[in-house]
Amino acid sequence: MASWRPLPTAIAGKRCSSLLLPSIHPPRPNPWVSSRTGRVPTPRQCRFLSEEAVSDRHNSVQVYVSRTTNPYMNLAIENFLLESSFTTSFILFLYTNRPCVVIGRNQNPWAEVDFSVMRDPNALADARRACGADADSDMTPGDEEETHIHGSGTDILLVRRRSGGGTVFHDLGNVNYSVICPTTGFNRNTHAAMVVHALRHGLGISARVNERHDIVVDDVIPPGPGDSDGSPKTETFKVSGSAFKIIKNRALHHGTCLLRSPHLPLLGRLLRSPAAPYIWGNGVSSVPSPVRNLFPGLERTLPNGVDIYTAFEQAVIAQFTALYGQPNIHEVIGDGGTEEKKTPISSLIREIDDIRVNYALLKSSAWIFENTPFFAFKSYRVQESPKNSNDVDMHGALSQGPPSDLRASITLRQGRILSAVFSVWGKPINSQQVRHLIRNGLFRIEDWRHVVGDDAAGEWLNRRLVTGSFTDSRVTRSSNRPGKRVVKYIKEGGGKRTGKTGKKRDRIERGRA
Structure with a gap:
């Protein structure tokens, strides 16, 4: 943060309105100028909610x-x-x-x-x-x-x-x-x-x-x-x-x-x-x-x-x-x-x-879904809790659970599928759609019927795993201010990550997030 020094009142009065920084700093009636840039703040810059005002030690x-x-x-x-x-x-x-x-x-x-x-x-x-x-x-x-x-x-x-x-x-x-x-x-x-x-x-x-x-x-x-x-x-x-x-x-x-x-x-x-x-x-x-x-x-x-x-x-x-x-x-x-x-x-x-x-980061699908810890989804119950002791549909009625002919096992890390195994009527499914699931985001799958090739099994998975549409998942962070690192997170293209240190890192899991 740049240091600040007071300007003479005559200069300040010509460049900045009277309701600005003097009302934030009652003991200091004059606006301030940045010692780094040497510029007098314009009225638009002299806001109460600004980096200068929030970080000033006098605004306790x-x-x-x-x-x-x-x-x-x-x-x-x-x-x-x-x-x-x-x-x-x-x-x-x-x-x-x-x-x-x-x-x-x-x-x-x-x-x-x-x-x-x-x-x-x-x-x-x-x-x-x-x-x-x-x-x-x-x-x-x-x-x-x-x-x-x-x-x-x-x-x-x-x-x-x-x-x-x-x-x-x-x-x-x-x-x-x-x-x-x-x-x-x-x-x-x-x-x-x-x-x-x-x-x-x-x-x-x-x-x-x-x-x-x-x-x-x-x-x-x-x-x-x-x-x-x-x-x-x-x-x-x-x-x-x-x-x-x-x-x-x-x-x-x-x-x-x-x-x-x-x-x-x-x-x-x-x-x-x-x-x-x-x-x-x-x-x-x-x-x-x-x-x-x-x-x-x-x-x-x-x-x-x-x-x-x-x-x-x-x-x-x-x-x-x-x-x-x-x-x-x-x-x-x-x-x-x-x-x-x-x-x-x-x-x-x-x-x-x-x-x-x-x-931009908080409303991106990358932040919302890809910060999810490791988990596995299986078509048989793996946990019982008071909150979810029953399989409840959206109308409050008890459903029948997964179709008896469906066996599914999916493991995920950061919202991306690591492995997926499906079988219907005892026959493993190894279709091109299943192979394309690997490394794909779970939130991107809109219809599981095309994946498993069975309407009943696909509808059961849709009811539990389809999230719906959300905002764009591409997140880019950049800054040209001195001392601020430049970080870009590009979701497509193999998950390329670049940073000032030159090391690979996940923008969502590390950095300032």
Whole structure:
């Protein structure tokens, strides 16, 4: 990072507007000029969300609120804040995503998600009707930035985040919080407790942090006519999950908060993979928990008329401020806010290289699928778990399992097929289609009937392994800035990889990912 020195006020006043860097640095009323380039920042460059502002040690407390619902963009911004911020700063980032399934860094999407539900264009509307909400309610995204991602407002996106943990579902009724802080003194419960205090003081809701660092609420169920002891029972529901990532000197804690999601009836099918009972692998499995909304009635405002989302954001910011002090930067990203405090998404993509590159990476099939740990899929059950103890089709009915004449064994590493053995009616299949499977990405196979040559066996495999179409898998990273390595990952052409060190390496598994 370049060092900076103040310019005289007379010079600064001619080149930069008064609302810019002086408002970020109250003790330093003058804009700064780069000692490396000698250029005075133009008004377009003097933004609050910039590499210079985020990494400045004087901006010790920063608050950002994103108004885009693009999950890939929000995670790209989050990673930029984590990697570019000064080592002793404290950052709060609040955002809401359009409907999407977010898997952990080391998870297997085929073992976590029912892709047939994700592809169903009516799944979201049916879930809203099931919980009594309007099928055409305000839970459909409409950002101008949504044109940058595949699919329409009725689609459920698949996202792989950079942190660990289990699979979660995001929608417009769920608000996400991220806290970035120094690793010194970092505690996994500190910021979950911060949200608990925000719920209590801002929304009047009593909650607590459990042993898994999740936020839960306890509901007291009055005794029913069939209860012999006549005493009330307590049921615990999860309303917020957490995940963590720690790099050198920096720690990230991000979590969800279910305010008023109308899609909870969908989760039982969406996050219950029909392929999971047939998968053996090294991936991290999710731990299912009963969940509920903090506002089960899906009301939009509190009794005092305050918007629920606004009240939650203000309460979390107030608790964050109580912990770390008044923010040097408080900015709205995307739509909303005043001109002085708004950063357009288009300018982030155009001007900040790290955000642009990570945005393209996060929405690529190469990142989503080829980070999958080693696993094997077999046509007989290799695991039993409470989450996937039955083979369930998309309508909730028990299916008959694999056709009795099908025997399949597939091993994969990083989403690519290493070996595939099939037999139907005891006869091995060694067709050209099977031979072409080797080294191919599992997510690229659209119809298994052409591979095995049998309709019944192919349909059974399609139900469990076909993911549907996703974005382009080619990822290219480059930079002409001094000290930044040039890395390119080319999926086709034999998986050629080049880097500054000259060694072969996988851009997705290593490097800055």
